[in-house]
Amino acid sequence: MFSLGSGGGKSAKPSFVSYVTPEEIEPEPEGSLQEKSPEFLPGEVVFCSAKRILRCTQDDESECSVFGTLFLTNFRVSFVSDAVHSEDTVQLFKNKLYGENDIPLACVDQIYGDYDEKKKLITSSQVKNKYPSKIIIHCKDLRVFHFSLLCVKEEVRKKIFQGIIHHILDPKSLKCIFAFSYGEKAAPVPEVQRKQKTLMFETAEDWAAEMRRTKGSCKLVEDNKDFQIAQRLPQFFFTPTSVENEDLQKYQGRGVPIWCWSHHSGCALFKTAALPIAQEESTSKVQKAYVESMLNAVAQNHLYSVKTVDLSDALPNIQDIQQSYNKFKQNFLIDSIAEFWMSDVKWFSTLETSRWLSIIRQCLHKAVEVVESLERENTNILLIEEGGSDLCCVISSLVQLMLDPYYRTLVGFQSLVQKEWVAGGHNFLERSNLLHQRDKELQSPVFLLFLECVWQLLQQHSPAFQFSETYLTVLSDSINVAVFSTFLFSTPHQRATIMKAELDTGTLNIPPVWQWSLQFDCKAQGFFINPLYKAKSKQEKALRKAQRPKYTRQLSLPSTPSRRGFFKEETDNLKKMLRVKRISRWMQLPDSVQACVREFYSVWQRKPLDYHGLLLPCLDWPAVRLWTQRYLRWIPEVQILGGGDVAMLNKVAALVREVQELRTEVDRQVSQADPSLESPLVFARSSVRLSSSFPFAAARVWSFRPAIPISIGDSQMDLGQLASRDDEDTDYQ
Template identity: 60%
Template sequence: MLGLGSAGAKSSKPSFVSYVTPEEIKLEKEPPKKEIHPNLLPGEVVFCCANPILKYTQDDLSQRGVFGTLFCTNFRITFIIDEASQEETAKNFKNKLYGENDIPLMCVDHIYGVYDEKRKLITGGLLKNKCPSKIIIHCKDLRVLQFCLTFTKEEDAKRIFQGIAHHCLEEKSLKCVFAFSYVGSTSQDMQRKWETILFDSPGDWTQEMKRTKAKCRLVTENENFELSQRLPKYFVIPRAIEDLFSNQGKGLPIWCWSHHSGCALFKASFLPVTQEDGDFQKHLEIMINSVAHNYLYSVKTEDLSESLPSIQDIQQSYNKFKQYFLIDNSTDFWLLDVKWFSSLESSGWLDFIRQCLQKAVEVVECLEKDNTNVLLTEGEGTDLCCVISSLAQIMLDPYYRTVMGFQSLVQKEWVAGCHAFMDRCNHLHQKDKECQSPVFLLFLECVWQLAQQHSPAFQFSETYLTVLSDSVHVPIFSTFMFNSAYHMESVMKAETPTAQSGSLSFPTVWDWSVQYDNKAQNFFLNPLYTEKVKIERTVRKPHKPKHQRQLSLPSSAFKTPPKKGFFKDETESLKKMLRVNRISRWMGSPDSPVAASQEFYESWQQRPLDYHGLLLPCLDGPALRLWMQRYLRWIPEVHILGGGSVAVMTKIMELLGQVQDLKRMLEHRDSSQAAKLDHRPQLQHRPISFGSSGRISSSFPFTYSRNRSFRPIIPTGLLQSLMLTDNIANQEDEVVEEVSLV
């Protein structure tokens, strides 16, 4: 209300009258903030939180970002944006356990603090220093998240910083892992997935022996781990072995797989070094003789610790390799882009992949071409033995190229094979990192190379392999948490509050419904996979081979002579075995195996390709590629809107959908089959709807297209060497408009 003075003169007193109290004005201008709480999982507890926290976007040095609240729980570090975004809800490939702004505690690799614009690696000894202005978190899945603490109260910033550093970097006991809290609070029924063979019962091993026609002996004496704590409860050995309890099970040839010709693949650990040379040689001869007597074939042994890199070399190589993908901002990316390929090559990671594939080809050649038993040896027999034996089985047996077969293979060779996942992945943040090594990731890398070269032969997609590599660091599943079967059983019985009522039953990683819904699981299937066509034979042939598993293509060069028994020249082989104990090794010269394997590969390449037969990788330089989906999915600078493999897959999906529609039309033309079609189950490989390829980026389905505009920052020296003008560096890329996903 305005009051006017007499005669229109200006009044010396304020003429504005307010009918609203100052308290009401303050309430209208600053409405009460709604408390933000994360959606907690069963058993998840919040340790500390801070607000407001600025989360930087990974684009440039402008330090742009979004404000929100940062939480630290017993499961993850989670950041909740103040302004709700519709992008997260629009995703059709969403993890139920953690989101884009969540980091499981086991997934944290390194934490850096920024003090006076200088980045320092955070360790336990630096917690007493002042609180940094910025926290940079490097994740094991190669994400980089940056949080600014300058807008937060000093007390809250110090609390969240110390809480994150303590729970992510300090050593912890296994009972403090979130899986124990989760399984103790969840009410979901942990039912066994019978499709995936877990190899935790005698029936599982008997089923596998029957499938591969193995002539071995199932060992059940270690059911209570009286024989050895480093061996599974149940395993298979040659029948000729009688003394199991010597050396606590060390040096036993553990059966892995049997070839349809009769030879087999075995693996064994080293004998104790305290034994004398005579006893060591005697035991080795007994083990090899047992394998030879069992299959009437010669035996080749291979010490993988001499022919392949050590676990320490693998760890050092991967540490160098992953640094080129942990990018803080676009400036660092363009600086690294100048020497990108030479840096990747100098790390040696790709060369280690090539060496593992090469050694697996040598094993396949012995089994397929030479009809020779192979015995792989290593220190504990649980690292590189698992890598090579698994790769050889994938190359030879098409069953292991299916989803269920591959999962069963991981269970047999890695989980039941007592691979030390807890030590190799450093789940408990131990200060002594000599045991840490990404051996399982090295295996997945080799499988990805095979799947890229022979895509129609694999039922699972590269997205499946990427998700599987991420799931190793999710502290909920028992699959990748323990060092052995004994370790898992003892911990679950002794360190859980329900030990008196029985051991806990953790979910396995193969229960994908815990992480993804059915729509998201469709991305795990390879649409290019060609199932084996069953040919109905109306005319009965007079002769059928004894074994019907056709795991490899026949070759005239490798066929057994006519009018012989099932074994290749078994009489001569038996005579040689009885005359002299054959203990063969691959030649020490590095050129000999490579040359022989190259000849074997060329002879295989000349035959018609059968995706359900023998598969060999091409080991030439250009054939080995970078796993771009896993390593480049979080770097926006390399994303291609509507391009990359997604664009190719979208077109293939469209063609596949058209082919299936035509098949349905042809089937419906026959009225007699119309009733049957109504009750026919749906196709297992339904085309996945990606939408228009122009709406998604090459990093799909892990990241989506965003509205970004950046200017490539190229060093001046490079511009001068290329004699480029400044106009190119000053030109700004066109802004890409974000298109909402349907």
């Protein structure tokens, strides 16, 4: 094994040595395989299995390694232990689709083999006659599994190893993804009747309802119902009223302002894909004229000013994001406890050099700039990106979260993801590399980057969000389950075409991820609700509506020299895009822009905080934190027994429960509350002592041991001189 990242030092060698040959192992009776099989899902097929597989723990000195049977199916790699489950394990948060010893095939990030105590990365082309003694699987949800094959017969070892490599690492077609097998066999889930439903934005009615809610005034385009305009655009969308139908067809929808959201002052947020590169000067002139006409349409015939924001220049591209995350995640993929303590010495430096937190801060800063233009300058915003479905989705979604409290509710947030990401054409299939293509240029965790930014907002303004960080963590895990239609396709055209073709040939039920009952029971879904959130009362809504200031529309043109023209400045900003001249993606923002954002934040900060109004993130470096629940939940050495944020939520949930019980006692005539609002009390109802990684790490009977192993301590200091040293670093005041 090798050390983590650039942590330095030599990692400890595995201490497990088998002195028993596979032939000496007593064979198990026939029929025991059926007894130890996992509970298979509809459409799940077993490819191969192997008994006497030893699952090793990260602690080389522990005796917790267990024998079991390893199954390979078209959905997962599943380990079923031979040991009887201990009664000291309590699972309050259990996923119905896969367990803690299951690895969905789409969730596998990398596979390593242990060859003569040397850890080597496995690719499908490297499979030869020699097979490793141990398989190490790194998962996209940052779990690490060690499976020893030493006690397995040679032919069985070959079969299980080749099967795992083939079905996980080899490229596959879309129809081979488990969602299609599952969708053909699974029964439709009955829809739970709720007061509010997640808008899927698959119909014109959903789009019209959202336009009415925001009180916007744009034109509904239905000409793309059969994807005659562009395959990457949704079947229905809104554009400025003055955009003509022939404008939609010119560049296959590129350059057309697509409506995202309307501000109560009348201005709006739009996004578009950049125009194709002009090879000739005549073509460039035509494109510039087209861009100016689209800007005129966004400005609504000069009633508003318009500002373009080219995200391709302002933020890192998808390759930069992928490279940064690859470095970042190595801090949490721990193969052994010894490796963890060795890497701890340089943990902060490796975290900083990855620049992942820096990219999160850049995205939040850019979103605040856009919010400032909409909220204070009353300006229409047009977001521009090369494809229009990556960073445009990130920034537009963050802007709406900061400005619109509806999107901070559970149903509102899910509707936002459907509108901006699913209907907006984000390429989930290639960004997640679900097909395991060898060319990984298109792979990038853009949606995870968005969830990271949302988590930062949630941590800084917890009472403003109805959903919890557990909800965000589960949503990030669901990307790599390969069961849900939400994260399965590249474009709206691919989604509609394949789903329609499958429905024509038979019954197909590929559910969206929002059908949470497929993964969790009602009690477990209670962890999705933030106990700190308090919905706004009807009296508060009426008071806020009455006190809302009325903005004055800008009926005159900006005071710019007449020789430049109204849109000359904005079209000049697009010249570098047409000439393919890009400035540095990591450049610092102009001082004037930074000053405006700082002033805008300072003015907002001096006002009384309204959790149902405008929210802005603090962008100072100490405020941009690590998402500890997602990244540290599988590392036992960093878990805090009875502490962390979970301990605080547990106390708050207990208080909320008492308040609800008192309220019920006082007013017995009130109908029973919505279960989704009572569900946060699962924290308080549990008598199990929780760890900081709750609810993901099962609550167990904890054994107390030194925080730093003696072997590691010996390597870091001279214990012989410890007693004679002066207590120079100790303060007894």
